Amino acid sequence: MRKLLLVFSIGLLFIIPLALITALALALEDHPRIDRQVILTPEHIGRAKQIVDAHRYWVHPGMLVAARVTPADADLAVNYLARRLGKGSAQVTFADRNAIIRLSLPTSATPFFGRYLNLEASLVETDSLPQLRSMQIGKLPLPDMLTDILVLQLVHWLRRSPEYRAGLDAVKRVKVSRNQLSIVYRWADDFSHEMRASIIDERERERLLRYQTLLAANSKQNKAVSLAEVLSPLMRVAANHLPNGDALAENRAVILVVTFHVLGVSPEGILPAMAATWPRPAPQEITVDGRGDLAKHFMVSAAIAAYADTALSDAIGLYKEIEDSRHGSGFSFNDIAADRAGTKFGEKAVASSTSARELQRRFLSGLEDADLMPAWSDLPEFMSEVEFKQRFGGIDAPAYRRMMEKIEQRVAALPVLQYSNSPDVAVQLE
Known part of the structure; x- marks a missing residue:
């Protein structure tokens, strides 16, 4: 029995590192699947200003309102954030009640693995916030159960920050269609003050x-x-x-x-x-x-x-x-x-x-x-x-x-x- 346990333990010592190496090899790739420039025009700034102004001047604390964004502007915003925060590229394509997100981020160069993290997932509309489904990192598919666990951990981490917590609490539903992304939110009285104070x-x-x-x-x-x-x-x-x-x-x-x-x-x-x-x-x-x-x-x-x-x-x-x-x-x-x-x-x-x-x-x-x-x-x-x-x-x-x-x-x-x-x-x- 002791010999069997010893053999099992030694096997785990080899299997776990091998599984991790295999996962990294599948997840990291040599080339980005998405490689797009960020091109901001005055028209983009104008449309963003219209959205902000429309809500700044008439939305009051406690109101339940919807911000409507075109798919093209939402795609540009996601790509801009990917470039700004991670020096990568992103793309979002919309359909009725779901969207496909593709993201490519550079990683630290290693002699054995690829240099890019390529992610693709479906964002499926629900009665509240959308859910991630069919996530794949490089050539490595993730079960939806594992994706749910990762999302819960991410939300838990984000809620530690007042600005992200305020945003998550405010958003009540996200509606997705081919022609429009609607974000339904409730403006809280201390929402803007909490966010602004947390930035600094x-x-x-x-x-x-x-x-x-x-x-x-x-x-x-x-x-x-x-x-x-x-x-x-x-x-x-x-x-x-x-x-x-x-x-x-x-x-x-x-x-x-x-x-x-x-x-x-x-x-x-x-x-x-x-x-x-x-x-x-x-x-x-x-x-x-x-x-x-x-x-x-x-x-x-x-x-x-x-x-x-x-x-x-x-x-x-x-x-x-x-x-x-x-x-x-x-x-x-x-x-x-x-x-x-x-x-x-x-x-x-x-x-x-x-x-x-x-x-x-x-x-x-x-x-x-x-x-x-x-x-x-x-x-x-x-x-x-x-x-x-x-x-x-x-x-x-x-x-x-x-x-x-x-x-x-x-x-x-x-x-x-x-x-x-x-x-x-x-x-x-x-």
Whole structure:
């Protein structure tokens, strides 16, 4: 009997690792099954804004409402999230009462297994939330019972976060058809406050408070001031928190605080409880080359790039200009130049530790608006939609592309975006 148990135990020692190796070999593949670019257009941003606005202005706590999304927009959103969060690609195809999800994510390269995790599953409509069925990872099919267990564990993990818990509690049903995805939810009174507060962790709150306090101390009542003058002391303090600090996180905090100040809004919007007691800077008009609109374009694009990604920032900036050409001040290439300069600034601020430190070093010797914003006075502005199309033919026409190439060249040459060979240094605060 003892010999039989010994043989069985030795067998398990070989069978379990062999089963795991086989599962990995089946699950991981050499090539992605889905490989798609994320292409965001002003039309996509416009439709997203319409959905948000429609619910923001008339939905009240306790109401049961439905958000309706086209299959194309839902597919784009899923692909965007896959690219943004996992550097992968995704695709969703819709039918009546079910959808097929395909996802490809890169994994750490190994000498023995494939480099991509390819997942395919059916999302089946129920009377509440959809259920995953027929899941397959690479060449490895998963029984529905195992899929249910994995989903339950995932939901349990997500519910630890206030923002995900609030979202899961709010959503009551998801209806799927060939032509529409309907998300039925009930808006809770504390839903938005809980989500916004959970986005910012304690360390990030400390950083934001640090730069908010410094900004308040530096501001002067009713004084117009250049953006470079506002950014410089905060970036010098960010550099002083090296080498032990997180350069990317410091830069993000500076950008967010300055963006709030430029827009004239309070951090209470994302920290409703804590930021109410923070010091407030005096109201100021922040300008770039004497223009407040350029400062707003620059900082909003920088914040989007620092906290999201470049594609989203570019699409939102272009959407704003197209809307202005229809209803506002008109299409302005100088606003586009400010958008692109801000996007590149935000991108460099968080691209890597080296890039983040280099950006901080650029502020040590002092910068002016001309170091942040390219030459713009010769760029066409205040064009109506009709004039814009007459002169440039639309956003896909050669004349428009030539103008954008000129702007990109000017932005690329900005001193703040250049790299130097100077060593890392820290600022000694007075």
